[in-house]
Amino acid sequence: MEQQHACVCVAPTEVNREVDKLLTTMGLDVEPELVPLRPEENCKIVSCYYNVADKVKRDGGKIHYGWAIWQSHYLCQAEHHAVWEDEEGNLLDITPREKPTDFIMFVPNNEVAYKEKPIARVQINTTKNPIVDHIIYGHKVIDFLGLYETRIDRDRASVPPIVMEVLGLPHNPGPLRIVLYKREEFFLFGNKETNKCYCDSDKLYKNCHGKFYKHEMAAYVQKITDEIGEPPKPL
Numbered sequence: 001m002e003q004q005h006a007c008v009c010v011a012p013t014e015v016n017r018e019v020d021k022l023l024t025t026m027g028l029d030v031e032p033e034l035v036p037l038r039p040e041e042n043c044k045i046v047s048c049y050y051n052v053a054d055k056v057k058r059d060g061g062k063i064h065y066g067w068a069i070w071q072s073h074y075l076c077q078a079e080h081h082a083v084w085e086d087e088e089g090n091l092l093d094i095t096p097r098e099k100p101t102d103f104i105m106f107v108p109n110n111e112v113a114y115k116e117k118p119i120a121r122v123q124i125n126t127t128k129n130p131i132v133d134h135i136i137y138g139h140k141v142i143d144f145l146g147l148y149e150t151r152i153d154r155d156r157a158s159v160p161p162i163v164m165e166v167l168g169l170p171h172n173p174g175p176l177r178i179v180l181y182k183r184e185e186f187f188l189f190g191n192k193e194t195n196k197c198y199c200d201s202d203k204l205y206k207n208c209h210g211k212f213y214k215h216e217m218a219a220y221v222q223k224i225t226d227e228i229g230e231p232p233k234p235l
């Protein structure tokens with residue numbers, strides 16, 4: 001159940017208004033750095049923690065945790081991340097990305113370390129369209145369900161069957177992910193709350209699925225917690 005990035009996000013090059021708002025929301029008062037990204041051999045996409053741990057074994061230096069900042073035309077997001085720090089304290093990102101970039105915006109913060117449980121993204125809506133808030137809520141729910149993962153090794157995690165059934169995979173979505181995708185699609189096609197809902201009810205979105213987004217997703221989470229209890233908290 002890898003984390004997915006619904007939007008095509010880019011690394012901001014400066015602390016603009018949205019980035020500033022995100023950092024304030026997170027209570028971070030550390031200046032972000034632009035850290036060069038030079039993917040190293042044998043490093044895998046998404047596996048930043050393991051990539052850096054291997055490099056430390058190989059070349060010394062240490063792991064530096066923090067947040068990578070990404071921005072799209074509708075949201076700004078912090079993703080927990082690890083980069084490599086050399087003996088002189090210079091930071092280097094060695095983890096490849098699906099969409100290559102020469103640098104990332106990184107907020108160093110060793111206070112949150114990876115403990116084999118995925119760490120939730122933090123996202124803010126950078127538009128005035130409330131549908132984006134509904135999408136962000138969906139991402140929160142998905143990240144919450146990530147806490148049910150048990151890591152087997154760097155490449156594999158086991159997920160309880162009921163979680164897998166409800167969530168599915170990004171390319172083979174289960175009912176909960178479909179609830180989210182429908183809203184994403186609706187928004188990306190340029191709709192507002194005052195447009196007709198994507199279902200066939202003939203009502204406006206805000207009086208239809210826009211009203212029920214929390215209920216709809218919470219019901220699936222309830223189904224899971226009823227069956228297997230709350231997920232274990234990260235250590």
Ligand SMILES: [Zn+2]
Nearest residue numbers: 197199208209
């Ligand atoms: Zn509807």
